[in-house]
Amino acid sequence: MTAQDYDNQLLESVSVRRRRLRDALLFGAQRQRRSLDERVGKAFAGVVIAAVVCAGCVGWSFVSHKVIGNSPYGAPVPSSGQSSPTTAAPSASSSR
Template sequence: MARDYDSQLLESVAVRRRRLRDALLFGTQRGRRTLDERLGKLFAGIAIAAVLCAGCVGWSFLQATLAKQKAEEKKQRQQQEQLWHGHATKDP
């Protein structure tokens, strides 16, 4: 029973402090979000934007690397075909 009273007392003190802090920060506009919530959402938004940007850069790098590999393979195939055709015409 004593623990319930203590926990209720601590919770009511925490609620009172939060309300006083919000009243100090926002004045009569108590309906606004608390500063902590707004900062948390701001940082979350920045983190999401950073992840999206990194994903776009990574995707672009991957596409460029694959295109470069395809071009190199095509060039090697063409060189091999030229060598093969060159040997084929010289042999007879």
């Protein structure tokens, strides 16, 4: 065994010992449940990110609709003060 092999072995054992101590400090007696907890945390983070992206899309759609004033297809949106031709009541003179 050479001196370099001994050094590598020593460094590896120190890193393993540090990892075990860190895991014992962070997770205590429930070290075996760690992998499940990490997966649940990652899944929850994914759901949160998806919700934020969806909320951003809805917010952008709302703001662009209000600021630009156009429908998604490019036709102007009638303002609430005007009545559209399909909802206008027929006049009394045209029915006679």
